[in-house]
Amino acid sequence: MIVSVKKSVPKGEITAPASKSYTHRAVLIASLGKNEVNLSHPLLSADTKSTMEACRLFGANVEEKTDPETGETIIVVKGFDGKPKKPEKTIDVGNSGTTLRLMTALAGVVDGEVVLTGDESIQKRPNTPLLKTLNEMGAEAYSINGNDCAPLVVKGKIKPGSVSIDGGMSSQFISALLLSCPLLEGDSKISIYNDLKSKPYVDITLEVAKKAGVNIEEYFKRELIQEGIEEDYRVSEVHVLIYSIPGNQKYDLGVYNHGNYAIPGDFSSASYLLTAATLIPGAEIMMNGLFPSAQGDSAIVEILEKAGADISWDKEKGIIRVSNKDGRRLKGIVWDAGKTPDLVPTLAVLGAFSDGEMKITNAEHVRFKETDRLKAMTEELTKIGAVIEETADGLIISGEKSKGQMKGAAVHGWDDHRIVMSLFIAGMMIGDMTIDTIESVKISYPTFFEEMKKIGAVFEK
Template sequence: MNVSVKKSMPVGTITAPASKSYTHRAVFIASLGKNECELSHALLSADTLSTMNACKMFGANIEEKTDPETNEKRIVVKGFGGKPKTPEKPIDVGNSGTTLRLMTALAAVADGEVVLTGDESIQKRSNAPLLKTLNEAGADVISVNGNGCAPLLVKGKIKPGNYVIDGGMSSQFISALLLSCPLLETDSKISIYNDLKSKPYVDITIEIAEKAGVDINEYLKWEKIFEKDGTESEKHVLIYSIPGNQTYDLGDYTIPGDFSSASYLLTAAALIPGADITMTGLFPSAQGDSAIVEILEKAGADISWDKENGVIHVSNKTGKRLKGINWDAGKTPDLVPTLAVLGAFSDGETRITNAEHVRFKETDRLKAMTEELTKVGAVIEETDYGLFISGEKSKNKMKGAPVCGHHDHRIVMSLFIAGMVIGGVTVDTAESVQISYPGFFEDMKKVGAVFEN
């Protein structure tokens, strides 16, 4: 689907959609328990539906309900009590990397053989660090095509013990291990070498697991490291200690609003003269992308956050341009496309660093944003680890043009915001917003965005 966006001035109030990250984990953790629980304000998107369907295949009973008074979506889960059954057919995770990683580790706890696959994008995303760790732990996990990507065949069970994994590619590998290890008979330990990227997502995993009564202990330890040249050094190693034979019991749980999804409209309101946007349902949580408030503040936006009531207000009544900033994206990879657009329309220079893990998402987002923003006149440079954007040099060059969404929901939504600023931007593969924000176009229309599809 193509969407053609005209210059637009957003004004109004929108309730933030539910967090995709929290919904994934809450559904999975509820499925690991045995008692029925109700998940309120849950996100029903393509990705979270993939997790729900996969959990059903492992034995969970999951139903969707709608509150007749509020029209709010709820999910009722009756789990399989930590004893997953073997799915009778391959699990298709669609486009969801989170689903694939969580279910791969769970499959290494189940009996029998489990096959996991997904769409074309998933079959290009590497899972090598997770497969290596699971195999070292006693399972037999095979990438059918021998490239570390799905389809995956999981046979044999992992054993409790000391696991070592590289944290530099994806935090989803760590979350998958953290949630499956409590089901093992005895204690386990996971040591993370290299900096753990996207750590807030692991924090979300631990937060919900602890809410379900599961203990996961985090600490740092100095350990000796032998470099390739034979030299010896010491570095901090992040370690998670997980007692075995634990039981999950999440109980009723309310999913918080999603800051990743909120970032698009908040950024549009900060950039566009005359815009005035209020977003509700955004309470403090472990989400790293709540940093969008700090980012917009640093860029000079008129923004306020009432944390007690979960309300963020952004306006640009004076029509001022924002200023470029430097941002370390190690903890906030999903904000990178939004920040690239922010930098293209801000004065000065914007540097996004520590973002090499953004290359391993639905698409290589550093490359994609460089290609697409260049088409609309931005002066942007892709580096090995991030992006350098000269808003100053881009200032008089920005113009509408057809751009590619790369079948990536975050690329599509960020380019849509660029279209609201300059007009004349047509984005293809726009249907991909269903992955994380099914109501995106409806919400944009509510606040005055002008577009055709």
């Protein structure tokens, strides 16, 4: 499908969609327990439904029901008490990388062979560190096509022990192991030598696991590493991130708040509307449901503040107000995206319409998302006249040089929800823009277009 976007001025009040990251983890962690759990305010998107179906295949009872008091849809989970069964068919995760990684590690706890696959995009996303670690832990884990991408086969069972894993590609591998290791019969230790990218997502995993009564200790250790041979060597000190995980633990999210767990609002999805309201002259938005949490993308508030936006956050009420009544242009900043990879497409658009230069660094892992987002944003923003340079690990966008020369064009959404929604903001700024593959928004924000229409966006699908 294609959307044609006109110049628009967003105004009004809107509630942030639920967090995709929290919904994934809450569904799985509730499934790992025994008692019934009600998940309120969940995100019911293509990705989270993939996790729901995968948990059903492992033996959990996962249902969508209507809350009799609020009329809202909730997810009710009755888990398999830490004893996942062998799925009777292949697990198809669709487009969800999170589902694939979480379920691949859980498959290592199952006695028997588990096969996992996904769509065309998933079959291009590598899982090398996770497969390597599962094999080191005693499972037989491999890619059918021999490229470390889905379809994957896992033949358990993994055994407790000490392993190291590369944290530079995706935090999802770490989260997957952290959730499965407490089920093992002995203690485990996971050491991460390279910088752990997207660590806030691991923090979300630990937060929800702790609410389910699971103990995982995180600490840093200094180690001396010798490189080279004979006289030609050097010794360097590194800080190793270590997770210590006791075995034989029981998950029970039912003990938290009498079995009622509310999913927080999603800052990744909120970033598009907040950014649009800071860029577009005359815009004024109030967003509800955005309380402090472990989400790294809550940094969008800090980023917009640094860029000079008129923005305020009432953390107690979970309300963010942002406006551009005086038609101000923001200023470019330097931003390390190591912990906030999902904000990169949004920040690229922010930079294109700001003064000065926006420099996004430490974002090489963004190349391994639904698509290579550094390449995608460079190509599409160039089409509308933005001056943008793709580097090995980031982007440099000159809003100063782009000023006055950007105009609408037909751009490609790369079948990537975050690319589509970011380009939609650009379309609201300059008008006369068409974006294809817009159905991809169902991955994380299925009501995106309905919500945009409510606040005054002008477009046709």
